[in-house]
Amino acid sequence: MHPTLDKLSNTDFPAITRGALTTLQVNLGYLCNQSCLHCHVNAGPTRKELMDRTTIDALLAFISQQGIDTLDLTGGAPEMNPHFEYLVSEATRRGLTVIDRCNLTILEEPGYTHLADFLARNKVQIVASLPCYSSDNVDAQRGDGVFDRSITALQRLNKLGYGTELELSLVYNPQGAQLPPSQSSLQEEYKTHLFNHFGIVFSRLLTITNMPIKRFGSTLISKGQFDGYMDLLKASYQSANLEGLMCKSILSVDWQGFVYDCDFNQMLALPAGINVSKQHISDCLEVDFYQQAITIADHCYGCTAGSGSSCGGSLT
Numbered sequence: 001m002h003p004t005l006d007k008l009s010n011t012d013f014p015a016i017t018r019g020a021l022t023t024l025q026v027n028l029g030y031l032c033n034q035s036c037l038h039c040h041v042n043a044g045p046t047r048k049e050l051m052d053r054t055t056i057d058a059l060l061a062f063i064s065q066q067g068i069d070t071l072d073l074t075g076g077a078p079e080m081n082p083h084f085e086y087l088v089s090e091a092t093r094r095g096l097t098v099i100d101r102c103n104l105t106i107l108e109e110p111g112y113t114h115l116a117d118f119l120a121r122n123k124v125q126i127v128a129s130l131p132c133y134s135s136d137n138v139d140a141q142r143g144d145g146v147f148d149r150s151i152t153a154l155q156r157l158n159k160l161g162y163g164t165e166l167e168l169s170l171v172y173n174p175q176g177a178q179l180p181p182s183q184s185s186l187q188e189e190y191k192t193h194l195f196n197h198f199g200i201v202f203s204r205l206l207t208i209t210n211m212p213i214k215r216f217g218s219t220l221i222s223k224g225q226f227d228g229y230m231d232l233l234k235a236s237y238q239s240a241n242l243e244g245l246m247c248k249s250i251l252s253v254d255w256q257g258f259v260y261d262c263d264f265n266q267m268l269a270l271p272a273g274i275n276v277s278k279q280h281i282s283d284c285l286e287v288d289f290y291q292q293a294i295t296i297a298d299h300c301y302g303c304t305a306g307s308g309s310s311c312g313g314s315l316t
Contacts, residue, residue, distance in 0.1 A: 004217035028081035163201040180207035183314035206313030233301040241308035
């Protein structure tokens with residue numbers, strides 16, 4: 001895999017600082033039942049990295065000390081961590097909003113079919129990957145048969161109240177080196193197609209820009225498209241998107257418990273805070289993250305290009 005940090009570190013992106021810390025985004029490990037082309041984590045079925053119980057308990061202590069109100073779980077497939085249900089149960093017991101970034105197909109895998117009911121009982125918000133409403137496009141990006149299994153999972157979730165009483169968001173990623181289209185327009189297309197063809201309803205669509213790091217960044221380099229994609233991101237920069245950047249309200253934690261300013265910085269091993277060495281969550285209980293400088297590099301242009309991009313979708 002081609003490294004990308006050396007192509008991103010010399011940046012002219014404007015300096016930014018964190019506001020109030022409200023959300024802890026936790027990568028529970030790189031193990032996943034899929035290997036997607038756009039994955040910025042390089043997750044897959046052969047990965048062994050998984051957060052242990054001791055680190056999860058340190059997360060819960062941090063959450064209580066810092067007054068975090070939202071726990072955002074990602075991976076890999078976060079559900080494949082053996083302590084996933086423990087963490088979700090403890091977080092909901094504490095009154096947190098819990099988000100599960102789910103690839104949908106995991107809910108159909110042996111040993112995980114009970115999870116849809118578990119998520120519904122705990123009123124977990126689901127953010128589900130479905131990069132297109134076309135089977136050909138989804139399978140090309142995520143693997144043969146993924147679309148059909150994703151549709152089956154969505155229909156199960158609908159029966160449990162997701163998309164009506166419970167929050168169900170779908171995620172669109174472009175297939176290549178281009179920006180996402182208008183989120184609102186594409187959302188209407190998704191809603192119409194999925195309902196008319198499969199009877200599926202969902203709460204909202206999130207469009208997320210592909211980041212030029214890890215697997216996707218390496219693919220760009222292999223195809224000779226990296227520089228062109230960076231030119232596109234920079235040419236599409238919108239300063240109005242700076243205010244809504246997700247890094248201003250979240251802290252990202254890797255599977256070992258180290259903290260970063262965002263999930264993308266985590267994948268580039270850029271620790272939280274300028275001139276700060278890597279810190280473990282257990283050593284951050286008393287740290288004041290308000291107004292802390294955020295570590296930046298050229299990939300940050302991905303969050304500010306066009307309509308903007310965050311884990312919550314378009315910024316404008």
